[in-house]
Amino acid sequence: xxxxxxxxIGAGPGGYxxxxxxxxxxxxxxxxxxxxxxxxxxxxxxxxxxxxxxxVANLLAETRHAEAWGVSFGEPKIDLAKxxxxxxxxxxxxxxxxxxxxxxxxxxxVQGRGEMVDAHTLRVKLAAGGEQTLTxxxxxxxxxxxxxxxxxxxxxxxRVMDSTSALDLPDIPKSMLVVGGGYIxxxxxxxxxxxxxxxxxxxxxxGLLPGADRDLVDVLAKRIGQTMKAVWLNTRVxxxxxxxxxxxxxxxxxxxxxxxxxxxxxxxxxxAVGRRPNASVPGLEATKVVVDPRGFIVVxxxxxxxxxxxxxxxxxxxxxxxxxxxxxxxxxxVEVIAGEKVAFAPKAIPAVVFTDPELAWAGLTETQAQKAGxxxxxxxxxxxxxxxxxxxxxxxxxxxxxxDPATERILGVGLVGPNAGxxxxxxxxxIEMGANATDLKLSIHPHPTLSETLMESAEVFFGQSTHxxxxxxx
Ligand code: NAD
Numbered sequence: 001x002x003x004x005x006x007x008x009i010g011a012g013p014g015g016y017x018x019x020x021x022x023x024x025x026x027x028x029x030x031x032x033x034x035x036x037x038x039x040x041x042x043x044x045x046x047x048x049x050x051x052x053x054x055x056v057a058n059l060l061a062e063t064r065h066a067e068a069w070g071v072s073f074g075e076p077k078i079d080l081a082k083x084x085x086x087x088x089x090x091x092x093x094x095x096x097x098x099x100x101x102x103x104x105x106x107x108x109x110v111q112g113r114g115e116m117v118d119a120h121t122l123r124v125k126l127a128a129g130g131e132q133t134l135t136x137x138x139x140x141x142x143x144x145x146x147x148x149x150x151x152x153x154x155x156x157x158x159r160v161m162d163s164t165s166a167l168d169l170p171d172i173p174k175s176m177l178v179v180g181g182g183y184i185x186x187x188x189x190x191x192x193x194x195x196x197x198x199x200x201x202x203x204x205x206x207g208l209l210p211g212a213d214r215d216l217v218d219v220l221a222k223r224i225g226q227t228m229k230a231v232w233l234n235t236r237v238x239x240x241x242x243x244x245x246x247x248x249x250x251x252x253x254x255x256x257x258x259x260x261x262x263x264x265x266x267x268x269x270x271x272a273v274g275r276r277p278n279a280s281v282p283g284l285e286a287t288k289v290v291v292d293p294r295g296f297i298v299v300x301x302x303x304x305x306x307x308x309x310x311x312x313x314x315x316x317x318x319x320x321x322x323x324x325x326x327x328x329x330x331x332x333x334v335e336v337i338a339g340e341k342v343a344f345a346p347k348a349i350p351a352v353v354f355t356d357p358e359l360a361w362a363g364l365t366e367t368q369a370q371k372a373g374x375x376x377x378x379x380x381x382x383x384x385x386x387x388x389x390x391x392x393x394x395x396x397x398x399x400x401x402x403x404d405p406a407t408e409r410i411l412g413v414g415l416v417g418p419n420a421g422x423x424x425x426x427x428x429x430x431i432e433m434g435a436n437a438t439d440l441k442l443s444i445h446p447h448p449t450l451s452e453t454l455m456e457s458a459e460v461f462f463g464q465s466t467h468x469x470x471x472x473x474x
Contacts, residue, residue, distance in 0.1 A: 002135040004030045006337060007122055008142055009114040009281060012040020014314035014326025015142030016098055021334045023105040030108040030134055032124055037099035038109070041144055042323045044091060045164045050187055052087040053167070054354050057194035061227070061356055068393065078195060084169050110134070116283035119309045123283075138309050138337045141289075141297060142330060145275040145315035153179060153271045157242040160269045163188060173197050173267035175229075177249055179237050181208040184272035186220075186355050189228060192270075198229040200266070202251065204236040212351075212359060213366045215380070216416040219396050220359050227356075232260050240269065277316045301343040303333035311337065325349050348412075348431040352421035357397060360424035363431040364402050364412035376411060377403040379437070379461035381453045383417050385468050388448040394418055399453035401427075401437070403461055408436040419450055426454055437461045 008019040011033035019031040019038075035044060042048060063073045102109045112126040122139065124132045147162040158165070159173075163184045174197065178189040181203030193199040201208075201224070208224070208231070209217050224231060235253030242248075246265040256262050277295045284291070288307040290298040297312040299305055305312050311333040314326030325346075332344040348363040369376045383389035383397030397417020404411050413427025430440055440458035445451045459465035463472025 002120065002137050004028045004108065004134060005137045006030070006140065006334065007032060007114075007134055007136040007138075008140045008330075009033075009122070010040065010142035010144055010314075010316075011035065011038035011098075011109075012142060012144050012314065012326060013042050013323040014144070014330040015040065015140070016102070017327035018140050018142060018313065018330030018334050019107050020101060020105055021331050022337070023107045025334065025338045027334075027338065029105075030110055030136075031102060032110045032112060032114045032122070032134075034111065034113055034127055035095070036111060036127075037095035038102055039091070039095040039098055043094055043098070045167060047323055048094060049087045049091055049167045050163075050184075050191070051354060052090045053083075053169070053191045054187060054356075056083060056086075057191045058356055060194045065393065078172065080169060080172065087167070087169075114281060116281055116286055119287045119307050136309070138311065140303075140330065140333050140337075141279075141281060141305075141310065141312040141316060142314045142326065143278045143281060143316050144326075145321050146278050147271070148274045148276040149271055150273065152238055153240065153273065155240045155242060155247070155269075157247065159242070159247050159267065160240065160271065162271055166192075166270050175246070175266045175268075176200070177202060177237075177247075177264075177266040177269045178272060179269060180272040180274070181205075181231065181233075182210070182272060182274065183353055185270065186224065186353060188270060188272065190224075190355050193227045193229075197268075199227075200230040200232065200264075201228055202232045202235050202237060204234070204253075206234050208233075209353060209359065211365075211367065212353075212361060213400075213414050215366075215400070216359050216361065216398060216414050219398055219416040220353070220355055220357055223357060223396070224355070235260060275315065275321055277318075279316050301345060302336045303329055303344060304336070320349060320351060322349065322351065346432070348428045350424045350428050352424060354421060357394070357417045358420035359416045360420040361414040362412065362424050362427045363410070365414065366400075366402060366412075369402060369412075375405060377405045377461060379403060379457045381457040381460055381465065381468060383450075383453060385456070385465075386448075386450065386453050387467075388450050388452070389417065391448065392418060397450075397453070399423075399457045401440070401454075401457045401461065403437050408438065408461075410435050410437065410440060413454070415453075417450065417453075423450055423454065426451060430454075 005027040006022040007030045016038035022029040112124040176197045178185040178201045238252045239250040289305045303311045313329035315321040350362040353359040380400040384395040400414045402412035410430045437458045445455040
């Protein structure tokens with residue numbers, strides 16, 4: 001008999017959700033990770049600490065905005081050590097909690113790094129020293145992803161940061177360059193800008209957040225244009241050099257030499273140009289597990305690899321690299337191991353960018369519909385027509401629905417505005433439940449709330465929105 005029925009390698013939100021469910025289903029389970037408690041990149045060095053800092057950034061932005069409402073607080077004094085302690089305590093509380101949850105469920109938590117010996121044996125190099133060998137019936141690889149750093153952006157200097165070191169908040173630099181206008185660049189760039197750094201963003205494509213719908217991004221870009229010192233699109237970094245006075249960066253692009261100075265010096269640089277899968281589990285080659293040319297472990301819709309005893313989930317199996325996708329894949333893998341006939345087949349995986357305003361979408365996007373040549377009806381409700389948005393002095397938001405013109409089913413939802421990340425959950429439910437525009441229109445939403453913008457978008461589809469006069473074209 002094997003030591004455990006299930007061993008999960010990697011204790012991020014994918015891995016620990018899987019291990020906890022396996023234990024709940026009565027399977028003897030081990031969870032292996034180098035950290036002292038479950039949490040992974042998301043809780044220790046990603047989603048959670050960044051949200052703690054973004055909460056403070058939003059507060060600072062609100063206090064500045066309050067001047068327009070006749071309330072002035074003066075210049076904020078920032079105690080960096082205390083701010084770091086707040087963020088670190090959030091992480092400590094949460095990981096302490098997941099540690100306790102593992103214990104109460106009798107999940108054997110092994111602190112160390114796993115190496116595959118064969119398709120049923122894992123050797124763990126223990127964090128405390130020494131080794132432990134675990135035999136298993138099934139393994140779930142949940143080793144996540146690591147920051148991708150292309151050669152021109154590699155510089156061994158503490159002033160060049162990735163998301164992990166940026167979250168350590170070493171100081172508030174006078175000037176900072178963010179390379180990459182994606183999730184991490186915009187979220188962490190916003191934090192530093194709110195704290196007082198002059199932040200410039202360089203993005204190699206023609207727009208921020210490539211992949212997201214432009215009408216939503218435009219609203220965010222407008223505000224980012226006010227809070228950041230500069231945003232340079234269609235521009236890339238070709239070289240970085242460490243100098244005593246800062247990091248000298250050389251740019252390349254259409255506007256370099258005219259609107260953008262070719263060489264500039266920054267106090268700090270944050271490199272956030274994407275993440276790559278972490279399939280580098282030693283010994284994996286001793287199994288039949290297949291890794292594709294991009295570095296993702298190949299799995300089917302039941303999260304099975306080519307090795308019957310081994311499953312894989314989360315960032316290491318493919319995009320989107322999001323914690324909530326990993327958790328659901330992890331739970332699917334465990335249910336399959338437990339003998340249930342299930343597959344990972346979501347209609348909508350929500351994406352949220354926690355900037356100010358927040359940007360969120362779920363299901364089909366307009367960009368995807370255009371690429372696929374698919375005809376969809378689009379109903380938009382501008383937040384300028386929302387009473388609640390006006391009470392927040394945030395008329396800049398937008399809610400949109402993508403609707404199948406034949407069945408009137410909701411295929412996609414997009415939102416930009418404060419709390420978009422919370423509001424999108426209703427869109428996910430609507431898409432997953434096969435709701436149509438009438439369902440959304442007839443569901444009574446509380447007044448006055450931002451959630452009404454979803455209901456009124458459905459009313460817009462029928463040309464009957466109370467607060468937008470836009471008759472339906474016949
Ligand atoms: P990203 O893919 O979101 O953005 C990277 C950006 O860098 C892209 O816009 C890309 O065009 C640009 N880029 C690439 N090479 C460049 C270069 N040489 N010069 C200038 N720009 C360049 O990646 P990220 O921001 O590093 O985040 C990684 C992943 O982590 C995300 O894709 C997401 O899955 C996850 N994440 C999610 C959240 C969230 O859910 N809120 C937050 C942070 C990270």
